[in-house]
Amino acid sequence: MRSLSLNILILCCLPYYAIAENININVVDNANKALPDMVVYLQPEDDISLPFNEQIVEVGQFDRSFTPYISVMQLGNKVIFKNKDDITHHIYSPIGDNKFSFKINAGESQIKRDFQQTGEVAMGCNIHDWMSGYLLIVDTPLFGKTNENGMLDLPMPPAGKYQLIVWHPQLDATNNRVYQSIDLSEQKQVTIKIDNKILKISEQKNQEDFDFLSDY
Amino acid sequence: MKSLQTKIFLFFVLLLLLVQAIALWTIVEGNKSQERQEITNRLSTAKTIFNAQFNSRRDYLTAFAETAAKDYGIKQVFEDELRSLLVAMNNHRKRIDADLAMAISAKGMVTAQLVLGKNQAGESKVKQGSEREQAFRFPHWLESQEQSHLYVLGDSVYQISLSPMNVGAKTIGWLAFGFEINQELAQHFLDITQLHTDFAIKVGDEWRLIASSNATAQLDFTKQVVNGETPNDYIAIGHLVDEAGQLQLALAMYGLRADIVAVLQEQWWQFLILTFITLLLSLSVAYIIAASITKPVKQLVKQAKIVASGDYHQTVNVNDSSELGQLANEFNAMQSAVLSREKAITHRANHDPLTDLPNRSVLKTALQNLAERKQAFTVFHLNLSRLKDVNETLGHDVGDWLIKAAALRLSTLDEFQLLCHIGADEFVLLAEINEHSSSELLVSRIHQVLEDNCEYQGINLQLQVRIGIASVPEHCHDTKSVLQMADTALHHSHKVSQLVQVYHQGLDVNSVERLNLINDLKDAIIDDQLELHFQPKLDLSTGIVTHVEALVRWRHPTLGMVPPDNFIHIAEQTGQINALTHWVFINSLKQYKAWCEVGLNISVAVNISAENLKSPDFYEFICQSVDKHQVPADKVTLEVTESAVVDDPEAAIAILQQFKDRGMRISIDDYGTGYSSLAQLKQLPVHELKIDKSFVQRLCEDEDDRIIVRSTIELAHNMGLSVVAEGIEDEFALNWLAKNKCELAQGYFISRPKPAKELTTWLLEKKVYAFE
Numbered sequence: 001m002r003s004l005s006l007n008i009l010i011l012c013c014l015p016y017y018a019i020a021e022n023i024n025i026n027v028v029d030n031a032n033k034a035l036p037d038m039v040v041y042l043q044p045e046d047d048i049s050l051p052f053n054e055q056i057v058e059v060g061q062f063d064r065s066f067t068p069y070i071s072v073m074q075l076g077n078k079v080i081f082k083n084k085d086d087i088t089h090h091i092y093s094p095i096g097d098n099k100f101s102f103k104i105n106a107g108e109s110q111i112k113r114d115f116q117q118t119g120e121v122a123m124g125c126n127i128h129d130w131m132s133g134y135l136l137i138v139d140t141p142l143f144g145k146t147n148e149n150g151m152l153d154l155p156m157p158p159a160g161k162y163q164l165i166v167w168h169p170q171l172d173a174t175n176n177r178v179y180q181s182i183d184l185s186e187q188k189q190v191t192i193k194i195d196n197k198i199l200k201i202s203e204q205k206n207q208e209d210f211d212f213l214s215d216y
Numbered sequence: 217m218k219s220l221q222t223k224i225f226l227f228f229v230l231l232l233l234l235v236q237a238i239a240l241w242t243i244v245e246g247n248k249s250q251e252r253q254e255i256t257n258r259l260s261t262a263k264t265i266f267n268a269q270f271n272s273r274r275d276y277l278t279a280f281a282e283t284a285a286k287d288y289g290i291k292q293v294f295e296d297e298l299r300s301l302l303v304a305m306n307n308h309r310k311r312i313d314a315d316l317a318m319a320i321s322a323k324g325m326v327t328a329q330l331v332l333g334k335n336q337a338g339e340s341k342v343k344q345g346s347e348r349e350q351a352f353r354f355p356h357w358l359e360s361q362e363q364s365h366l367y368v369l370g371d372s373v374y375q376i377s378l379s380p381m382n383v384g385a386k387t388i389g390w391l392a393f394g395f396e397i398n399q400e401l402a403q404h405f406l407d408i409t410q411l412h413t414d415f416a417i418k419v420g421d422e423w424r425l426i427a428s429s430n431a432t433a434q435l436d437f438t439k440q441v442v443n444g445e446t447p448n449d450y451i452a453i454g455h456l457v458d459e460a461g462q463l464q465l466a467l468a469m470y471g472l473r474a475d476i477v478a479v480l481q482e483q484w485w486q487f488l489i490l491t492f493i494t495l496l497l498s499l500s501v502a503y504i505i506a507a508s509i510t511k512p513v514k515q516l517v518k519q520a521k522i523v524a525s526g527d528y529h530q531t532v533n534v535n536d537s538s539e540l541g542q543l544a545n546e547f548n549a550m551q552s553a554v555l556s557r558e559k560a561i562t563h564r565a566n567h568d569p570l571t572d573l574p575n576r577s578v579l580k581t582a583l584q585n586l587a588e589r590k591q592a593f594t595v596f597h598l599n600l601s602r603l604k605d606v607n608e609t610l611g612h613d614v615g616d617w618l619i620k621a622a623a624l625r626l627s628t629l630d631e632f633q634l635l636c637h638i639g640a641d642e643f644v645l646l647a648e649i650n651e652h653s654s655s656e657l658l659v660s661r662i663h664q665v666l667e668d669n670c671e672y673q674g675i676n677l678q679l680q681v682r683i684g685i686a687s688v689p690e691h692c693h694d695t696k697s698v699l700q701m702a703d704t705a706l707h708h709s710h711k712v713s714q715l716v717q718v719y720h721q722g723l724d725v726n727s728v729e730r731l732n733l734i735n736d737l738k739d740a741i742i743d744d745q746l747e748l749h750f751q752p753k754l755d756l757s758t759g760i761v762t763h764v765e766a767l768v769r770w771r772h773p774t775l776g777m778v779p780p781d782n783f784i785h786i787a788e789q790t791g792q793i794n795a796l797t798h799w800v801f802i803n804s805l806k807q808y809k810a811w812c813e814v815g816l817n818i819s820v821a822v823n824i825s826a827e828n829l830k831s832p833d834f835y836e837f838i839c840q841s842v843d844k845h846q847v848p849a850d851k852v853t854l855e856v857t858e859s860a861v862v863d864d865p866e867a868a869i870a871i872l873q874q875f876k877d878r879g880m881r882i883s884i885d886d887y888g889t890g891y892s893s894l895a896q897l898k899q900l901p902v903h904e905l906k907i908d909k910s911f912v913q914r915l916c917e918d919e920d921d922r923i924i925v926r927s928t929i930e931l932a933h934n935m936g937l938s939v940v941a942e943g944i945e946d947e948f949a950l951n952w953l954a955k956n957k958c959e960l961a962q963g964y965f966i967s968r969p970k971p972a973k974e975l976t977t978w979l980l981e982k983k984v985y986a987f988e
Contacts, residue, residue: 094292094388124382133384169386
């Protein structure tokens with residue numbers, strides 16, 4: 001029910017967004033160094049209705065790793081798990097509200113559209129232990145990931161107060177999130193300084209030198 | 217007694233004891249250090265084993281926890297219902313028989329806990345722990361890299377390992393598995409190390425004993441060991457496992473020292489017994505060695521004693537090639553050397569070195585043997601004449617050679633039982649007396665072998681001997697005396713210039729009787745035992761007796777008449793000669809006066825001794841006596857032997873000169889037997905010479921004597937001296953002397969010496985001699 005109403009909302013606002021300006025968000029650390037690959041999303045504090053962000057999120061498995069490492073989607077989006085390797089993966093997430101588990105044969109895809117809850121979905125592969133991927137499900141169409149310059153452009157939403165949230169699975173903060181309120185009627189350029197550390201991101205590589213087979 | 221054997225044995229004993237002591241000490245020390253080493257090794261090994269096992273458990277737990285945390289099955293049910301999670305966890309727990317299994321959520325809550333405990337029946341039973349739904353007490357462990365920890369739960373302590381459960385890089389929780397540190401573990405260590413193991417923990421400040429293999433374990437004891445102390449009678453090692461300062465697990469491993477060293481102790485006893493046996497054996501061997509070394513030494517000692525006692529004929533036999541055997545051989549060699557040397561010494565002691573003939577000591581022994589056998593025998597004492605001359609003129613070598621020649625010739629005589637060389641030129645021959653031999657025959661044999669002259673480098677040497685002879689039992693009975701007698705006889709033969717003299721009592725001026733005479737002589741003068749005899753001197757020109765010679769006689773109360781030769785010599789030697797001469801002189805003067813009274817005018821001659829001349833008041837006495845008795849000095853003749861003047865010619869000449877000056881007549885007695893030095897005669901203030909009777913006695917048959925006497929008379933006359941001849945025993949001599957102008961004659965042919973009374977009668981009756 002709720003997703004249906006959001007869909008309607010997104011459809012209504014689309015022309016507005018199309019012509020609207022972008023809001024530029026810059027995420028830096030306390031040394032003003034750009035933080036890339038940070039999930040940033042805006043959540044309106046006022047009663048602002050926003051149109052549904054109709055897009056398909058692709059969570060690939062390539063070269064025995066999740067590509068991208070972090071994906072973000074609006075609740076209700078369709079997710080395509082695409083196995084680009086020549087080996088079977090067994091993708092699963094055993095905790096939280098969005099538990100799932102399935103195998104994808106080499107070169108095949110699996111579409112999943114039944115995530116019911118917002119929140120973080122930590123994913124692993126039961127065959128390749130080191131593979132690690134995150135899918136953040138948000139309840140807003142205003143989301144994205146910073147580029148290598150820590151920059152993210154989002155279409156300017158209607159003016160009002162928003163909660164700007166920065167998330168990263170290794171962000172050393174409560175719920176791995178940093179919050180900041182912004183008034184979008186005034187600013188179009190937002191810079192967020194993250195004081196919290198980004199913890200070490202474990203590399204999606206086989207820790208053991210498992211060399212006796214090249215294709216596994 | 218400290219014999220050599222004892223010494224050697226003692227030495228061995230000490231040496232062996234020392235060696236054994238050193239060995240014992242070494243082994244004791246070795247054992248001690250071995251024991252220490254063994255204990256140290258054992259303890260450190262036990263500690264190492266503990267650490268290894270403890271770490272191995274830890275690593276095992278860690279590996280297992282990691283494996284379990286990756287299990288997809290458990291991940292799937294991790295957030296699901298509790299029962300599924302508990303079953304899954306228990307399945308894992310059973311695989312390693314862990315005592316504790318825990319699941320901790322990402323939020324740090326203990327979501328599931330399984331504890332292996334025991335029910336009342338003692339069976340192992342798994343039940344849920346008490347900490348479910350509680351926050352994990354050590355949240356910092358979750359962040360830590362360190363996965364292994366000590367975990368206290370209730371009364372139990374666990375060794376646990378935590379492992380995160382990841383989904384990719386996302387940690388969704390932790391799994392922990394643990395082994396309890398319990399009595400079973402302690403027992404396990406006891407089994408491996410043979411050491412009791414106590415476990416204690418320190419929570420806060422309080423120590424708690426949690427497990428032990430020892431049923432009677434005490435916390436205090438454990439703490440003591442952990443603090444590094446070793447309780448008495450124990451070996452022990454302590455160890456602390458720190459748990460990040462919060463918790464300390466202490467380990468004490470220990471055992472009774474006695475149990476550990478029991479094996480060593482047993483070896484000890486064996487060793488001591490072995491040592492004792494070895495010592496006994498080696499002491500026995502030492503005793504045998506000592507005995508075997510000293511046995512030959514003892515033999516040598518015994519032999520030395522035998523040799524010392526004078527027995528040289530036993531040899532010592534040591535069957536031993538060692539130094540002792542050599543010593544025994546040397547000993548035997550020495551013994552024979554000593555024997556031969558002793559023989560040589562004995563030979564030298566009994567033989568003359570020059571002639572190698574038996575010497576005086578052999579002679580004595582031989583005499584003794586003869587005396588013991590009561591064998592009659594004769595001793596011939598020989599003296600080589602003129603050896604002194606040979607020595608002086610030709611040297612002692614020739615003298616010795618001559619003695620040897622004589623010895624050689626004498627030794628060819630087999631009529632004698634023994635030939636001895638008893639002095640430089642003296643030999644003694646012994647002959648047993650039997651009916652076939654006589655002294656005369658034997659003497660002639662002696663002379664016979666010595667008859668031929670010896671030729672020494674072209675010089676003819678005559679071997680002439682004088683012989684003194686004495687016999688047992690003819691002359692005496694003891695062997696000592698017979699030698700003395702032979703010697704006396706020999707001596708006498710010198711005096712009388714004879715070649716052979718058989719002993720007779722008259723010769724013996726040194727007899728025991730003579731000693732008695734010495735004492736008796738004093739009394740003789742006082743007791744009037746002396747008598748004066750007078751021998752007339754015939755005036756050959758007138759044929760009447762004009763002179764007499766006074767001769768003293770001693771009528772001994774017990775010995776009878778003693779010849780003057782015997783006692784005058786004694787008187788001279790004992791200082792009584794003056795008294796004697798005085799007596800003779802006074803009585804001669806008295807007799808002169810007596811004769812004067814009967815109308816006889818007879819000059820009196822008195823013999824004067826050399827001793828008289830030495831007496832300082834002799835001259836005074838003579839003069840006073842002459843004056844006193846009113847005798848004309850020229851009626852007194854003093855007869856002095858030539859030898860009396862020899863000792864001190866100047867003094868003698870002086871006193872004689874005095875007498876001459878006084879008017880008395882001086883006569884040289886025994887002229888021709890002494891030196892008859894014409895030089896001295898020239899000096900002597902004398903009136904007459906008295907030719908010795910030896911020249912006169914044989915005037916009849918001996919042409920030489922006639923020449924001598926005639927020459928002497930002529931010589932005397934030429935020197936203004938008158939001549940007296942004594943020893944006239946036949947008419948020829950008397951006539952011959954008268955014809956040759958000899959002034960006075962004296963002798964048996966005229967008259968023997970007679971007592972004054974008898975002579976007075978003879979003088980008064982005597983006709984005048986008429987000469988042819």
